[in-house]
Amino acid sequence: MPGDRIRRVGIVFSGGPAPAANAVIAAAAISFLEDGREVIGFFHGFSNLVAWDPVDHRLVADEHYRRLTLADVRGIRNARGVLLGTSRVGPGAEVRTLDDLDDPARTGNLRRVLEALDAMEIDALVTIGGDGTLRAAWLLYEYQARLPEDSRRVAIVHLPKTIDNDYRGIDFTFGFFTAVDVMAKEVENLRADAAATSSWFIIETMGRKAGWLSYGVAIAGEADLVLAAEDVDPTLTIDGTASGALDLDRLAARIDLAVAAAEARGKHHGVVVLAEGLADRLPADIIAHAGRNEQGNLAQGTVDLARLVAARVTERHARRTGVRKRFKSLQLGYESRSAPPHAFDVMLGSQLGIGAYRALVEEGLDGFMVSVTGQLDLHYLPLHTLVDRTTTRTEIRYIRRDSDLYRLARFLEERTDRGPQWGPGRRRE
Known part of the structure; x- marks a missing residue:
């Protein structure tokens, strides 16, 4: 399959909690695990990845992340809260224009995140979050595009999350109806x-x-x-x-x-x-x-x-x-x-989670957001179509x-x- 090179996948949940968060995490993790791939769940969003240092802040299992097993993620679709925890720390906050991606002073957090992922031999990163997380995912993708050709790349796929439902590219976000x-x-x-x-x-x-x-x-x-x-x-x-x-x-x-x-x-x-x-x-x-x-x-x-x-x-x-x-x-x-997730949010969240696997492994995509249309039919949108390349900001859907x-x-x-x-x-x- 196109994504055969992906053997170890990282999952980050960032921003505010949303009902059915665990349905998304579980569906994504189970899809990769049952296909023989490792899944690393990073605790509290990007916070530990941004703080990574090869000497002073190495990532420690079960303190900063967990190597997820099927036992960890089965039967939690309706569980409240966020299995991995969350935070609003986001890499790329200092980046204001695309030219800033060539400025080492403004890309320190992006670099540290990628170095941490490289140190853990992560092949693909699934980000789950709102517009700030979408922007972070896009910046990670764009930053890697500027690295030397022989650099190790981490494939990026994003899953939209917000109870506010103000996301471009998807009609309804999981957690909204709950x-x-x-x-x-x-x-x-x-x-x-x-x-x-x-x-x-x-x-x-x-x-x-x-x-x-x-x-x-x-x-x-x-x-x-x-x-x-x-x-x-x-x-x-x-x-x-x-x-x-x-x-x-x-x-x-x-x-x-x-x-x-x-x-x-x-x-x-x-x-x-x-x-x-x-x-x-x-x-x-x-x-x-x-x-x-x-x-x-x-x-x-x-x-x-x-x-x-x-x-x-x-x-x-x-x-x-x-x-x-x-x-x-x-x-x-x-x-x-x-709150306990509404049935539709569990269904939607589960489909988005599985969509991460299908995008990365079956479709071989990188730099895309998973979405649904019609009767939860999956489709995939390039991240660059969801972000203004001039302002580097996402567009709110009113x-x-x-x-x-x-x-x-x-x-x-x-x-x-x-x-x-x-x-x-x-x-x-």
């Missing part, structure tokens, strides 16, 4: 609480810059309104332009408009879902003191968008009605990342406002009232 299901059930609980207390909840969900997770949660959880970065248009910005900073007062007005419409129907309670990515559109003075992640980007959860918005909506509603109504805020997300999913959410959010047409009614505040 995360939606977990948070949608929370929204259902809050809907019942809101009805009992005649109040509203402003919920902020994970999802980074795109609205996939918030839209899924709102649709499945029967929220009364969902707003994400895709919804920011000139009517919601400070300067009235599509690219302007988000105006919290205008956002509050948009939400209060939905609240007023519900009240006109006799409904005095509900749930609004906001995507955390809206925080990226806030003015600099509001996010100046927010936290930053390892890459220096805004840690959106530290902004506490839901709390800021709930306070503005409370004031606006009080001015409109003369009633001090309760708008309570809550952030959702972490509780979904290691919900299109002309898509049927977007139209579905808009249709359903005004149809959350339950029959029969009686109940405790509006509570005296």
Whole structure:
């Protein structure tokens, strides 16, 4: 077969946890092991590989990695968490352009990763992770292309992972439907609480810059309104332009408009879902003191968008009605990342794991991402088609406002009232 030279395979899981992570790891490992190939599972993402040194930080079995056996990976498809652990350490963070790959000062981490893999006689590396891991996989591939022709190469295959579902090249990522299901059930609980207390909840969900997770949660959880970065248009910005900073007062007005419409129907309670990515559109003075992640980007959860918005909506509603109504805020997300995986996520993750074997061994591919289409049919995309070669950044996939999913959410959010047409009614505040 094309991949006969591959005798030892490394697996790295990087970034945030996602339901069905172990289904991916297990399917990949079993495929290679049953074909007589060794599998090395590296602990905690790239962290130990980046720190490798032939003298001061040699990799130690069962401390930095494990030589996986069938007994390690059978029967774990539905197990929570990540068998190998994870981290957000990524090689190539210092690389800003392709020319930087020729700069030894900027490629130290990439070099150390490859030297560590070479020292362990790894023939192929399977990376599992989000867009940062995709970028790291692409940089490892591109960096090797610049090495002397007689250099030992490590074949690179990437498997897409994120509960945010904002990945180009695949319709749905494993873990997405589980995360939606977990948070949608929370929204259902809050809907019942809101009805009992005649109040509203402003919920902020994970999802980074795109609205996939918030839209899924709102649709499945029967929220009364969902707003994400895709919804920011000139009517919601400070300067009235599509690219302007988000105006919290205008956002509050948009939400209060939905609240007023519900009240006109006799409904005095509900749930609004906001995507955390809206925080990226806030003015600099509001996010100046927010936290930053390892890459220096805004840690959106530290902004506490839901709390800021709930306070503005409370004031606006009080001015409109003369009633001090309760708008309570809550952030959702972490509780979904290691939840028991949804059946579809297990199926999808397992297929992607097997796809790593088929890409490397049966197809002899290098520098590709495994994807699926239709009824989980495998196909493979060159990594360079998923990364902007000028900026070296991946492209986020947003919900299109002309898509049927977007139209579905808009249709359903005004149809959350339950029959029969009686109940405790509006509570005296």
